[in-house]
Ligand SMILES: Cc1cc2nc3c(=O)[nH]c(=O)nc-3n(C[C@H](O)[C@H](O)[C@H](O)COP(=O)(O)OP(=O)(O)OC[C@H]3O[C@@H](n4cnc5c(N)ncnc54)[C@H](O)[C@@H]3O)c2cc1C
Ligand code: SF4
């Protein structure tokens with residue numbers, strides 16, 4: 001094998017700077033990840049003309065493209081012992097009310113329907129090869145496999161590496177116009193004004209630089225959430241964060257410019273994942289998520305105890321998969337929530353500090369060899385293998401290097417599944433972060449504009465993205481059926497083209513990496529763990545300064561760099577949304593991981609609400625909503641979805 | 649100014665995420681088409697392995713390796729600092745890196 005020999009080459013694709021093509025559709029989906037594909041499928045099934053715009057390659061794009069090993073909250077599956085209503089209420093309480101009741105209720109109710117759809121498309125969702133016959137986590141009739149709470153059975157183990165290609169094929173079969181390598185850059189609004197109906201979007205092609213202007217009756221945003229706001233690795237930018245690097249939260253930035261309302265954007269957590277700092281995700285010994293509930297030992301082979309929510313030592317491996325005495329069900333186990341609610345708290349190992357005090361010696365190891373055979377096979381082979389980013393880099397690479405799950409102990413590093421230590425100011429949007437506010441149709445505050453998946457506030461997970469994607473696609477297509485034909489304001493298109501072309505018209509300037517690093521430094525310094533009016537105000541001022549000075553020197557030398565530059569400009573906008581949101585909440589909050597030095601009282605009752613922000617004519621409009629603004633979940637769901645309930 | 653002809657210079661990688669075996673790879677470019685970050689580009693020479701134009705932007709998910717129809721043609725390399733360790737359960741033996 002030799003090093004790359006190419007020293008200079010011509011750009012391999014035709015260059016079409018400044019050229020433009022216009023496409024007319026009923027429903028425009030921006031982002032071809034999990035939510036986007038499902039939205040496209042729903043709209044196409046409803047007979048609408050649909051375009052799906054994806055920056056990468058739809059066949060594997062997005063956080064869920066490479067795999068998914070557990071499908072959470074499928075409470076309507078026939079084996080579940082809890083109802084969608086019980087589950088959603090627990091999820092809301094677990095987050096002290098700071099959760100998206102609408103979108104997670106949709107997940108709890110419709111997630112299982114999407115799994116069945118996936119199966120029809122060729123995805124694998126049950127143990128049809130009978131590899132796990134007799135396992136405690138298998139239902140022998142349906143051949144479904146379950147994770148975490150084996151008694152209540154609402155999270156399924158699945159073969160998620162099969163999902164994305166199946167969705168891609170289904171989109172093609174239904175005639176969706178899939179536009180890969182195309183970045184959405186700006187939403188178009190009626191009259192070109194902020195806060196009006198959304199009528200399409202401007203996009204740019206990442207190989208040719210050509211503009212594509214979409215006119216659409218309805219638009220669904222599925223571009224995930226902001227990243228690289230605090231964390232940036234100049235050497236390994238592709239793994240600066242957990243999610244794929246081209247998922248930079250462009251939808252948030254575009255929404256902000258158009259006047260979309262956001263909430264919970266003040267919430268950020270200390271870094272949990274970042275490539276250069278932590279080990280490959282799911283690639284170290286731990287007890288969480290994909291690895292739940294693996295046995296652990298210390299360096300001398302001393303077994304690490306598992307405890308239930310009351311601190312009782314659990315005697316068998318099987319006990320780790322059952323609720324505690326007197327407990328109805330548990331949510332996930334393995335200490336996944338930093339502030340677990342006693343009611344639904346799952347089993348875990350003793351906290352690391354306590355283990356060290358009791359004389360357990362570092363390093364610790366995952367002890368797969370001591371696990372019962374089917375549990376071991378479920379963790380190593382099924383979960384590690386089907387989970388995103390594990391098939392090649394973990395299962396494949398470790399096996400090739402000689403790792404044997406029947407004999408070897410896999411080392412654990414640092415604090416649980418995070419496998420990397422971060423400073424308090426090294427933050428990210430993780431867990432259930434902020435995003436767009438939605439109503440019962442998953443519509444934003446703007447007419448014609450819908451959102452799904454990680455684009456929504458307090459969202460995460462594959463099943464959630466699938467369920468909300470399908471739901472938003474369905475409601476957007478119903479709106480599109482009756483909506484008037486969209487009118488595009490050409491001056492808005494021209495202004496966007498001008499903004500983009502200015503990046504390639506420079507002979508000299510700053511690369512996108514330098515600007516990204518500069519933004520993250522501002523955010524670490526002025527929007528770190530402890531916040532105050534003064535710090536946040538300085539942060540905003542500095543951001544404005546670089547937007548005016550340095551960002552106007554940003555330069556792209558080819559279409560690929562153009563996409564990267566536009567992303568960093570979006571990151572700058574996202575940083576601004578976050579700073580405004582932090583200024584707007586004048587109280588500290590435990591569950592929002594939000595510390596204001598100038599308002600140290602934690603969760604005073606008058607601040608127990610959603611604070612919202614939106615952009616209007618250069619100003620920021622701050623608003624609020626009650627934590628239960630969505631009303632009765634079941635009643636509202638039924639009122640808005642009779643067609644679905646009757647038809648599907 | 650806006651150039652019609654664009655030239656690129658694959659720079660030496662700080663971290664090298666992929667290696668190709670030119671004997672096995674037939675330049676079918678399927679790995680290029682599947683890469684969501686778009687770091688791979690077709691070689692100017694037909695039938696040759698792709699050019700890793702933006703190695704630092706790799707997400708290390710391995711979809712390029714998974715889709716390759718010719719086993720051994722492409723391999724994913726996890727950066728050295730991010731590799732993990734394991735040891736045999738029943739032996740006091742040196743740790744291995746993978
Ligand atoms: C490694 C990994 C493993 C995971 N495993 C699980 C699991 O086992 N179970 C689980 O429930 N959840 C899991 N998750 C989380 C889950 O994958 C995500 O919550 C889910 O994919 C979110 O779907 P989404 O459609 O909102 O975003 P994504 O699937 O990330 O899709 C967003 C898409 O938008 C595209 N895009 C972004 N900007 C633009 C733009 N400007 N123009 C056009 N397109 C754009 C991106 O390229 C991307 O394809 C995992 C996540 C990761 C990273
Ligand atoms: S590992 Fe992923 S990001 Fe890296 S080259 Fe392969 S497909 Fe692209």
Ligand code: SF4
Pocket residue numbers: 668672673674675676677678679680697698715716717718721722
């Ligand atoms: S590495 Fe594999 S997929 Fe890529 S061009 Fe070579 S043979 Fe084709």
